[in-house]
Amino acid sequence: MDKILIFDIETAPDLDAVAALPEPKAPGNLKDPEKIAAAIAEKKAEQLANAALDPDTANITAIGMAVVDVRDPAQDAEKICAYLVGDEETPTEATLLTKFWHTLVQTAGYAAGYNIIGFDLPMLQRRSFALAVKPGLLGLPAISPAKYRTQPILDLMGVLYNWDRSRGLKWVCKRYGIPNPLPDLDGSIVGEMDRATLRKYVANDVNLTIQLYRWMQGVYF
Numbered sequence: 001m002d003k004i005l006i007f008d009i010e011t012a013p014d015l016d017a018v019a020a021l022p023e024p025k026a027p028g029n030l031k032d033p034e035k036i037a038a039a040i041a042e043k044k045a046e047q048l049a050n051a052a053l054d055p056d057t058a059n060i061t062a063i064g065m066a067v068v069d070v071r072d073p074a075q076d077a078e079k080i081c082a083y084l085v086g087d088e089e090t091p092t093e094a095t096l097l098t099k100f101w102h103t104l105v106q107t108a109g110y111a112a113g114y115n116i117i118g119f120d121l122p123m124l125q126r127r128s129f130a131l132a133v134k135p136g137l138l139g140l141p142a143i144s145p146a147k148y149r150t151q152p153i154l155d156l157m158g159v160l161y162n163w164d165r166s167r168g169l170k171w172v173c174k175r176y177g178i179p180n181p182l183p184d185l186d187g188s189i190v191g192e193m194d195r196a197t198l199r200k201y202v203a204n205d206v207n208l209t210i211q212l213y214r215w216m217q218g219v220y221f
Contacts, residue, residue, distance in 0.1 A: 005111040008205040010062040013051035055126035064206035082202040101135040112154040121145040
C-alpha cells in the first residue's frame with residue numbers, strides 16, 4: 001500500500017424522510033392534553049435533532065478527501081479537497097457519492113478516517129443504496145465496514161481506543177497537541193454554516209485526521 005484515502009463527511013437532515021417517520025407517542029401515564037402535546041412535540045424535536053446521524057433520515061452534504069502518500073507527509077495539506085453538493089463538479093448528492101467512490105479506486109480501496117466504520121462508511125453505503133450509486137460498478141471490491149480490522153479500512157478511533165468507549169476527534173487532537181486552526185467550529189453548527197465556512201470546516205477535519213494518522217503511525221500501525 002503506497003497511498004491511502006483519508007476522508008470525512010458531513011450530513012444534514014432529510015426533512016422528507018423525517019416527516020415520514022412514525023408519529024411519536026406520548027407516555028401512557030399522561031392524561032392532560034397539553035402535556036401530551038408537549039411530549040409529542042419534544043419527541044419530534046429529538047427526531048429532527050438526531051436525523052443527520054441516521055442513514056435513514058440524512059443526506060450527505062459534503063465530503064473532504066485527501067489521497068496521501070503513506071510514507072511521505074511532505075505534501076499532505078496540499079492534497080486536501082472539500083466537495084459540497086451544489087459544486088460544479090458535484091451538483092447532486094449522487095455525483096458527490098460517485099466522486100468519493102472514484103477517488104477510493106485510486107487507493108485500491110485503502111482508506112482511513114475517524115469513526116468511519118461506525119458512521120462515515122455506513123452512511124456512504126446507505127446513501128449510495130438509496131440513490132442507486134453502485135460502488136461495485138466503479139471497479140471496487142465490496143467494502144465491509146467491519147470492526148477489529150485495519151485493512152483496507154483503518155478507523156483511527158477504533159484503533160486508538162481498542163474498539164471501546166471513545167472520545168471525539170477534536171478532543172483527541174487537543175489532548176495530544178495537534179493544532180486545530182478552527183477551534184470555534186464543530187459539527188453541531190454545520191447546518192448554520194454558509195458554503196465557504198462549511199468548505200473550510202470539512203477540509204479542516206480532514207487535516208486534523210491526517211495529522212492524527214501521522215501521529216499514530218509507527219505506534220499503532
